[in-house]
Amino acid sequence: MFVVDPITAKKKFELANGRADGFLDRESVSREVYDSLGEGGLEKPYYVGGEGCIEPASELDCEGSDYILTDSRVDGCLSSKTKLGTGLSFRNGLFSIAHERERPQFRLAQIMEPLIPGNLRIFVVAN
Numbered sequence: 001m002f003v004v005d006p007i008t009a010k011k012k013f014e015l016a017n018g019r020a021d022g023f024l025d026r027e028s029v030s031r032e033v034y035d036s037l038g039e040g041g042l043e044k045p046y047y048v049g050g051e052g053c054i055e056p057a058s059e060l061d062c063e064g065s066d067y068i069l070t071d072s073r074v075d076g077c078l079s080s081k082t083k084l085g086t087g088l089s090f091r092n093g094l095f096s097i098a099h100e101r102e103r104p105q106f107r108l109a110q111i112m113e114p115l116i117p118g119n120l121r122i123f124v125v126a127n
Contacts, residue, residue: 023057062095063114063121069096070120080120084108088124095124103127 027045034047046052062068069077076089076096087104088095098104110123 023055023060026052028052057126059109059123059125061110061112061121061123063112064116064119067093067095068120068122069094075099078108078120078122080111082108082111084110087127095122 026043028048029045031047031049034044034050037044065071070079071077072079074096076099078086078088078095078097082097086108087098088106088108089098089102090096090105095106104127106124106126108122109125112121112123114121
C-alpha cells in the first residue's frame with residue numbers, strides 16, 4: 001500500500017517499509033471501533049486500512065512510552081542518558097535508536113523536562 005501525492009502523482013511513501021514523510025494527524029482504530037463511534041461533532045479517528053492524512057514533521061517533541069521505546073530490555077531503547085545527536089528511527093509507532101546499518105530518519109536534539117514525572121520527553125529533528 002502506498003500514498004500518492006495528488007499534485008505530482010508520484011508515490012510519496014510506502015506504509016509497508018516503515019518509513020514515511022510525516023505522521024498521521026489523528027489516531028487509528030480498528031474498523032469495529034470506528035463503526036461503533038457513530039456520527040458526531042468531533043473528527044473521528046482513522047480506521048486501520050482506511051485512508052488517512054499525513055502531516056509532515058521536520059521537528060517535534062513527544063513524551064512517554066506510547067511514542068518512545070524506553071523498555072531497557074529491548075535493543076534501541078532511549079533513556080535520559082542517550083547522547084544528543086544520536087540517530088533515531090521511527091518504527092512500529094515508536095522512536096528508537098537507529099540500528100547500525102539503518103539510515104536514521106531523525107536525530108535527538110534535546111531531552112526535555114517531562115510533563116508527567118517519570119516519563120522521557122524528547123525533541124527530535126528530521127535528518
